[in-house]
Amino acid sequence: MKQWMGVPGMGVPVVGALLLSACVTINVYFPAAEAKQAAKEFVEKVINEADKVQIKETPAGSGGMALQAPRARFDVSGFDPWVLLGIGSAQAQAAPDISIKTPAIQAIQSRMETRFNSSLRAGFDSGALGFTDDGLVSVRDAAKVDLKDRVALNTAVADDNRDRKAVYREVAVANGHPEWEAQIRGVFAKQWISSARPGWWYQAGGAWKQK
Amino acid sequence: MSRLMLTRYLRLLPMLLLWVAPATLARELRMQVATLRTPVATLERVRLQLHWDDHAQQGQLQLWAGKVDAAGLGYHYRNVHWQCPLQRRPNAGWQCAGALRSGTLPPLQLAVQWDDAATRAQLRQGQAQLALARVAATPDVTTLMLHKLPVVWAQALMAQAWPVARLKAGVVDGQLQVQTPTALPLRMLGKLQVTGMGLDTRDASIAGEQLTGRLQLDYRSTSTLTDVQLDGQLQGGEFLAGNTYVALPTTPVTVHVAAHKTGSAGWQIPKIEWRDGDALTANAMVQMHADGSVQALSVQAHSDDMTPLKPRYLSGWMGVMGMGDVTLHGALDLDAQVNADGLAAVNAQLHGVDLQDPNGRFVFDGLRGGLRYSAGAPVESTLQWQGGQLYGLKFGPATLPFASSAGQLRTRAAIAVPMMGGTLGLRDVVIRPPQGEHGMDIGFGLQLAAIDFGKVSQALGLPAFQGTLGGSIPRAHYAQDRVDFEGGLTLQLFDGRVAFSALSLERPFGTAPSLSADIAMDDLDLLRLTEVLGFGSISGKLDGRVTGLRLVDWTPVAFDARFITDDAPGVRKRISQRAVQDIGSVGGSSFIQTLQGKAVALFKDFGYRRIGIGCHLENQICAMNGLHSAGNTFTIVEGAGVPRLDVVGYNRAVDWATLVERLLAASKGEVAPVIH
Numbered sequence: 039m040k041q042w043m044g045v046p047g048m049g050v051p052v053v054g055a056l057l058l059s060a061c062v063t064i065n066v067y068f069p070a071a072e073a074k075q076a077a078k079e080f081v082e083k084v085i086n087e088a089d090k091v092q093i094k095e096t097p098a099g100s101g102g103m104a105l106q107a108p109r110a111r112f113d114v115s116g117f118d119p120w121v122l123l124g125i126g127s128a129q130a131q132a133a134p135d136i137s138i139k140t141p142a143i144q145a146i147q148s149r150m151e152t153r154f155n156s157s158l159r160a161g162f163d164s165g166a167l168g169f170t171d172d173g174l175v176s177v178r179d180a181a182k183v184d185l186k187d188r189v190a191l192n193t194a195v196a197d198d199n200r201d202r203k204a205v206y207r208e209v210a211v212a213n214g215h216p217e218w219e220a221q222i223r224g225v226f227a228k229q230w231i232s233s234a235r236p237g238w239w240y241q242a243g244g245a246w247k248q249k
Numbered sequence: 250m251s252r253l254m255l256t257r258y259l260r261l262l263p264m265l266l267l268w269v270a271p272a273t274l275a276r277e278l279r280m281q282v283a284t285l286r287t288p289v290a291t292l293e294r295v296r297l298q299l300h301w302d303d304h305a306q307q308g309q310l311q312l313w314a315g316k317v318d319a320a321g322l323g324y325h326y327r328n329v330h331w332q333c334p335l336q337r338r339p340n341a342g343w344q345c346a347g348a349l350r351s352g353t354l355p356p357l358q359l360a361v362q363w364d365d366a367a368t369r370a371q372l373r374q375g376q377a378q379l380a381l382a383r384v385a386a387t388p389d390v391t392t393l394m395l396h397k398l399p400v401v402w403a404q405a406l407m408a409q410a411w412p413v414a415r416l417k418a419g420v421v422d423g424q425l426q427v428q429t430p431t432a433l434p435l436r437m438l439g440k441l442q443v444t445g446m447g448l449d450t451r452d453a454s455i456a457g458e459q460l461t462g463r464l465q466l467d468y469r470s471t472s473t474l475t476d477v478q479l480d481g482q483l484q485g486g487e488f489l490a491g492n493t494y495v496a497l498p499t500t501p502v503t504v505h506v507a508a509h510k511t512g513s514a515g516w517q518i519p520k521i522e523w524r525d526g527d528a529l530t531a532n533a534m535v536q537m538h539a540d541g542s543v544q545a546l547s548v549q550a551h552s553d554d555m556t557p558l559k560p561r562y563l564s565g566w567m568g569v570m571g572m573g574d575v576t577l578h579g580a581l582d583l584d585a586q587v588n589a590d591g592l593a594a595v596n597a598q599l600h601g602v603d604l605q606d607p608n609g610r611f612v613f614d615g616l617r618g619g620l621r622y623s624a625g626a627p628v629e630s631t632l633q634w635q636g637g638q639l640y641g642l643k644f645g646p647a648t649l650p651f652a653s654s655a656g657q658l659r660t661r662a663a664i665a666v667p668m669m670g671g672t673l674g675l676r677d678v679v680i681r682p683p684q685g686e687h688g689m690d691i692g693f694g695l696q697l698a699a700i701d702f703g704k705v706s707q708a709l710g711l712p713a714f715q716g717t718l719g720g721s722i723p724r725a726h727y728a729q730d731r732v733d734f735e736g737g738l739t740l741q742l743f744d745g746r747v748a749f750s751a752l753s754l755e756r757p758f759g760t761a762p763s764l765s766a767d768i769a770m771d772d773l774d775l776l777r778l779t780e781v782l783g784f785g786s787i788s789g790k791l792d793g794r795v796t797g798l799r800l801v802d803w804t805p806v807a808f809d810a811r812f813i814t815d816d817a818p819g820v821r822k823r824i825s826q827r828a829v830q831d832i833g834s835v836g837g838s839s840f841i842q843t844l845q846g847k848a849v850a851l852f853k854d855f856g857y858r859r860i861g862i863g864c865h866l867e868n869q870i871c872a873m874n875g876l877h878s879a880g881n882t883f884t885i886v887e888g889a890g891v892p893r894l895d896v897v898g899y900n901r902a903v904d905w906a907t908l909v910e911r912l913l914a915a916s917k918g919e920v921a922p923v924i925h
Binding site: 137139140141142145146179180181184185186188189190192193196197200201203204207208211212213214 | 447449452453454456457458487489492494564565568569570571573730755756759760761763799801802804806807867868869906
């Protein structure tokens with residue numbers, strides 16, 4: 039808390055709002071590279087084996103404005119708040135990041151990770167499951183699963199697909215562009231397949247292929 | 250099984266041996282038959298060889314068949330060979346027992362005895378044993394005795410009726426009679442005990458495991474007609490068809506099925522009876538297309554005790570729908586018709602049904618009455634409930650008069666649901682159940698009147714706000730897991746008004762329900778507000794606006810909020826020392842201008858001219874602002890009078906989680922004075 043305690047300031051009479059309006063440009067193009075980076079981070083975390091060391095980050099004061107590779111949590115006191123207000127450099131305007139760090143998305147991600155490790159991974163390993171080309175999971179060969187586990191697997195797949203749809207939607211909305219939902223979903227769909235382990239199945243052009 | 254049909258051929262042997270037997274020298278008989286037809290099987294390229302040494306007690310019999318086809322039963326074998334020592338028996342009888350081989354299949358032991366009166370054969374492999382008996386007096390009747398016979402042996406027979414099914418496991422005991430009169434259909438009837446049967450279809454859409462039960466079978470088949478009557482008592486096992494998962498109870502379930510199939514047409518199943526104690530009594534009729542898809546289906550079901558319905562019959566569907574934990578109690582009558590276009594009609598009669606979601610999403614208690622749906626002609630029904638809860642908000646009894654026609658379910662009159670001291674009104678409800686690719690679609694009008702917001706706050710775990718909530722949503726629309734509300738709600742709160750507009754709710758019962766709204770607040774009494782929030786004490790009036798509010802899983806993820814005090818005649822504008830500390834702490838870092846901090850502690854409260862604070866939440870960062878900003882600082886409180894006190898926030902970007910922590914700490918009075 040201490041670092042938040044400012045020293046008595048001088049009340050510098052700078053009209054921030056003027057600065058603000060001076061350099062705001064509106065980006066409406068889809069930041070494909072940033073979306074891919076965010077999707078990769080999300081997907082790898084869900085798919086990665088539990089034995090990999092993961093240092094859990096608490097949401098840093100930096101918020102989600104920069105979400106590339108995990109990095110050290112930086113000292114909030116050294117943070118330039120102007121960036122948050124859109125008064126950063128022109129580059130910040132030109133390359134908006136895609137944030138996946140809202141608590142809701144992270145809660146879903148962690149649930150998906152647990153579900154992946156408890157049931158879906160075995161399904162992918164056995165070939166029972168595959169990634170569809172629209173970013174979902176599908177039971178492609180139920181015969182690979184014992185009947186007693188098939189009902190639970192169907193339920194897990196349905197639950198995971200609900201979570202996936204919610205993630206694609208919420209990532210778009212959280213980044214202020216609900217209209218990007220389909221594009222976000224497309225990027226994630228490619229990423230699930232790209233991050234899939236050798237031997238796992240995925241859908242390409244309507245047909246199942248093995249990686 | 251058809252291996253046994255070879256025994257038919259063996260009926261010829263005694264005649265042949267008549268002129269072999271009296272011989273005094275070693276003799277050898279060879280015979281070749283191009284095609285040998287019996288009512289059950291056709292044998293091709295048959296060779297028989299019998300070698301009998303002089304004075305020997307037995308001869309060596311060998312039989313080859315290039316091809317054995319029991320087309321009616323579905324069995325086909327290649328390169329069949331049987332070798333055995335042939336011995337005489339009394340009454341002009343013979344016996345022969347030896348290994349029977351076909352291609353590379355593991356050998357079986359085939360023992361055959363025949364005399365004037367009867368033919369008997371026994372086929373063994375390990376413990377599995379299939380015995381056959383035929384009495385000369387009734388040559389068209391063959392009796393089969395099965396002992397620990399692998400179900401897999403019936404694969405070919407099963408494939409006749411159900412080509413894509415694969416039998417995987419299980420054993421059969423029992424007795425079957427096979428009738429093969431020349432002019433009449435092949436008929437099999439008998440009683441079987443099946444234990445631990447497993448089966449699967451090629452696409453794995455239908456599967457069974459550990460199915461156990463007693464069956465009484467009557468199967469008739471000609472080239473044009475197949476007819477099956479099945480009476481059974483099932484005692485455990487599980488069965489999956491698509492998303493329908495049936496976990497049979499250990500208590501017996503009796504079942505009766507009558508089915509027939511003509512030519513290449515689909516199966517017609519005019520009668521399926523299912524009796525599972527109190528849990529489910531069902532009668533159904535199914536007509537199928539040749540490809541196995543359903544042409545028409547009619548079900549009448551009754552349950553006196555719905556509690557076991559979920560674990561036994563509904564868990565598959567409920568799991569897929571995200572309702573896997575929902576519990577069901579009560580009694581139900583259901584009558585449903587499905588035709589080629591989908592669901593044609595449903596008539597559900599509920600008798601005290603309770604539905605409960607342990608995850609706290611919903612509860613419905615005491616559902617009674619009817620719910621009728623029709624894809625065609627109009628029908629009416631009336632459903633009632635005793636009460637329930639939606640996300641912890643309790644509601645009281647209500648009556649829902651429904652009418653249905655042309656695939657729609659509508660309310661015939663407005664519905665009033667007592668809720669939280671007021672009324673929730675529903676009208677013009679139109680429900681279109683999922684049809685084909687179209688998901689559920691619901692339109693409705695909503696009215697809230699005199700809802701006690703104190704109760705709502707308590708139920709939702711909010712601070713103890715007191716007020717009444719009311720308003721009208723003339724049209725709300727649910728489709729694709731999203732509800733949009735036209736119109737708005739008004740909350741009378743703290744002597745002022747809070748208006749909610751642009752409401753929408755995504756995934757209302759699904760993953761991370763998400764609520765969007767714009768909120769406007771006018772003239773809230775700050776004194777009462779701060780009392781409730783435990784936030785020091787401020788007198789005055791507050792206006793506010795929250796636009797673009799989005800709650801995901803009931804947690805704010807985005808909004809643009811701004812609150813500012815409003816002048817009102819005769820209203821004192823004072824702020825307590827504690828409130829100053831609290832506001833200061835929430836503002837990130839605060840300091841007190843124009844007055845040295847230590848002096849603050851000397852006063853209980855201060856006058857103020859204006860208080861204003863705002864937060865633009867995005868990406869977990871709250872960009873804060875106040876009455877006016879200067880650089881990285883923003884003024885939250887502008888003092889008035891003496892001593893004059895201003896509160897200025899420093900560092901406008903605040904991590905949202907930190908801010909919430911501070912708000913909670915402030916409301917609990919855990920903020921330590923920050924004095925500079």
